[in-house]
Amino acid sequence: MSSFFLSVVPRPALLAALCLVISVSAPARGQTDLMRFAGEPGVMGGNLVISERSEPRTLNPVTVVDQVSIGIIDRMMADLIHINRQTQKTEPALARSWTASKDGKVFTVKLRRGLKFSDGAPFDADDVTFSFKVYLDQQVHSPHRDLLLFGDQPLKVRKLDKYTVRFTFPQPYAPAERVFDGLAILPRHLLEKAYREGRINQVWGLNADPKKFAGLGPFRLKQIVPGQRVVLERNPNYWKVDDKGRRLPYLDEITFLIVPNQDAQVMRFRAGDSSVINSLSAEDFAALEPEQKEGRYKLYDAGPGLEYNFLMFNLNDDTEGRLPEVARKQKWFRDVRFRRAISAAIDRAAMVRLAYHNRGVALASHVSPGNKLWFNASLHAPARSVEESRALLRKAGFSWNKEGALMDGSGRPVEFTIVVSSSNAQQKEMATLIQDDLKQIGIDVHVVSLEFRALLERLLKTHDYEAVILRLAPGDADPGPDLNVWLSSGANHLWHMGEKKPATSWEAEIDRILQKQMVTIDYRKRKKLYDRMQQIESQELPVIYLVSPNILVGARKNLGNFRPAIIEQYTFWNAEEIFWRTPAGKH
Numbered sequence: 001m002s003s004f005f006l007s008v009v010p011r012p013a014l015l016a017a018l019c020l021v022i023s024v025s026a027p028a029r030g031q032t033d034l035m036r037f038a039g040e041p042g043v044m045g046g047n048l049v050i051s052e053r054s055e056p057r058t059l060n061p062v063t064v065v066d067q068v069s070i071g072i073i074d075r076m077m078a079d080l081i082h083i084n085r086q087t088q089k090t091e092p093a094l095a096r097s098w099t100a101s102k103d104g105k106v107f108t109v110k111l112r113r114g115l116k117f118s119d120g121a122p123f124d125a126d127d128v129t130f131s132f133k134v135y136l137d138q139q140v141h142s143p144h145r146d147l148l149l150f151g152d153q154p155l156k157v158r159k160l161d162k163y164t165v166r167f168t169f170p171q172p173y174a175p176a177e178r179v180f181d182g183l184a185i186l187p188r189h190l191l192e193k194a195y196r197e198g199r200i201n202q203v204w205g206l207n208a209d210p211k212k213f214a215g216l217g218p219f220r221l222k223q224i225v226p227g228q229r230v231v232l233e234r235n236p237n238y239w240k241v242d243d244k245g246r247r248l249p250y251l252d253e254i255t256f257l258i259v260p261n262q263d264a265q266v267m268r269f270r271a272g273d274s275s276v277i278n279s280l281s282a283e284d285f286a287a288l289e290p291e292q293k294e295g296r297y298k299l300y301d302a303g304p305g306l307e308y309n310f311l312m313f314n315l316n317d318d319t320e321g322r323l324p325e326v327a328r329k330q331k332w333f334r335d336v337r338f339r340r341a342i343s344a345a346i347d348r349a350a351m352v353r354l355a356y357h358n359r360g361v362a363l364a365s366h367v368s369p370g371n372k373l374w375f376n377a378s379l380h381a382p383a384r385s386v387e388e389s390r391a392l393l394r395k396a397g398f399s400w401n402k403e404g405a406l407m408d409g410s411g412r413p414v415e416f417t418i419v420v421s422s423s424n425a426q427q428k429e430m431a432t433l434i435q436d437d438l439k440q441i442g443i444d445v446h447v448v449s450l451e452f453r454a455l456l457e458r459l460l461k462t463h464d465y466e467a468v469i470l471r472l473a474p475g476d477a478d479p480g481p482d483l484n485v486w487l488s489s490g491a492n493h494l495w496h497m498g499e500k501k502p503a504t505s506w507e508a509e510i511d512r513i514l515q516k517q518m519v520t521i522d523y524r525k526r527k528k529l530y531d532r533m534q535q536i537e538s539q540e541l542p543v544i545y546l547v548s549p550n551i552l553v554g555a556r557k558n559l560g561n562f563r564p565a566i567i568e569q570y571t572f573w574n575a576e577e578i579f580w581r582t583p584a585g586k587h
Contacts (some may be wrong), residue, residue, distance in 0.1 A: 003168035032114030042250040042579025046582040051259040051274040060204040062182035071569040077184030085565035088477045104172040104521045111163040116237040118220035125159045130188040132157040172519040175478045218249040230256040250579035280552040281355040298510035302551035303363045304370035305566040306474040310543040315495040316463045339394035339541040347384040355429040359550040365534040368548035376534040406442035415444035416466040422449035495542045
């Protein structure tokens with residue numbers, strides 16, 4: 001699922017062959033089936049302090065939706081098959097191996113043997129089947145449930161033996177492996193009673209007793225100080241070891257420090273109060289950059305992320321008679337020549353330079369170059385061309401008066417308003433740049449800043465807007481999470497919201513492509529289909545793509561195995577591998 005940068009829960013990988021087998025040698029009977037980490041062996045001990053903009057809303061994996069809570073929960077829990085945030089591919093986790101049927105509908109998963117939860121209780125297939133029972137229960141209303149429905153039919157889960165589970169999809173589903181990423185396997189021995197009593201949604205809030213909390217992740221809960229910090233400690237039962245046979249994680253503790261203000265976050269990082277800053281604006285990155293020479297910290301530019309910013313005109317069909325001024329201007333907006341003319345007039349290079357200090361990339365579609373598996377390299381972001389823009393407007397029946405103002409076919413001046421979020425400095429700057437660019441082709445643009453909730457109200461409910469700048473952030477590199485945006489029936493299909501059938505022939509073609517690629521198992525064939533989809537959107541421009549910002553983070557200089565990624569969580573996705581090069585974290 002994509003989001004308006006609120007939160008991204010679904011994290012549904014590539015089924016690269018008709019019959020896929022992932023396996024490692026089985027452990028001897030009675031031995032613990034540990035996973036070996038092949039990275040740099042680290043130093044044991046120390047505390048990693050990570051500043052977060054807000055405190056978590058919950059520690060319950062069943063109900064979690066916000067990104068801060070997800071980041072903390074994921075350090076304490078584990079999934080069956082995991083997406084490596086650096087390679088963007090799947091790898092074994094609690095599942096030691098798995099096989100997929102030729103039609104891609106049946107997954108048989110072999111679990112690691114001998115594993116224990118952080119409280120010492122044994123892990124087996126009953127915990128897996130219990131977890132999926134909870135996620136799929138309609139009465140629980142878990143946000144994960146939608147991920148486990150395919151054609152409105154649920155995923156079926158069956159225990160074959162103590163360490164084998166079979167998953168049956170109602171239909172072939174190409175990114176099936178990725179469904180398991182982020183779905184925490186729950187401790188049945190702790191939560192089954194609450195589930196039977198209908199209280200599963202109420203457990204593990206911010207008042208949780210650490211002694212009644214357990215998971216299979218690298219850390220376990222130690223302390224919660226509301227509004228200040230959450231402290232995790234090393235899980236001695238974790239199932240990964242390094243090449244020296246030592247159990248991960250290397251760190252003794254992780255402290256999530258609540259620092260609500262972005263400026264305060266930078267100050268705390270600069271002062272050494274925090275070890276890692278998970279997200280930096282380009283402006284803060286530039287301000288901190290000269291201080292790297294002092295050797296206290298290092299800044300990282302991970303390159304373009306998955307996020308994409310875009311300008312969108314109101315193309316909804318419910319404005320006639322209700323919003324007459326919007327409806328009048330929609331005659332322009334619905335003409336693809338007008339949208340192409342606007343796109344041609346926009347200077348994306350200036351946006352990258354001025355709004356993102358050259359730490360971003362101009363876009364041709366919603367897939368950025370950072371998405372290694374799905375980027376269509378044959379498409380290029382449009383270079384600014386006032387001449388092309390003017391030629392397109394003439395073909396669409398527009399003209400200019402003596403003062404140089406653009407007029408439509410009925411002799412009315414062309415002007416419109418762009419709404420932006422008041423809390424997003426980069427989007428406000430992009431809107432101002434567009435205002436200047438379009439003035440040069442005779443269009444008067446007004447920029448209005450709205451509080452984000454008010455903006456969403458207009459966007460999603462009243463449809464009382466003319467144009468808007470937004471940013472969406474897919475939860476995964478795979479096309480799966482973007483279906484809710486691009487399918488004409490999708491909940492976040494923003495340009496014709498709530499339509500019963502595709503409003504245009506090209507939308508119908510995109511529907512067919514997406515539905516076909518989601519059941520096409522071969523990656524190369526899927527990629528060809530998705531390339532075509534990106535080509536259509538770049539031609540029809542239901543939204544006008546602008547810029548994808550780079551992922552900018554910072555960390556203390558002597559952290560080992562610190563590998564920032566472009567998929568959340570950017571800096572601590574591999575927290576079990578991170579270590580202080582100085583003993584016990586004396587940094």
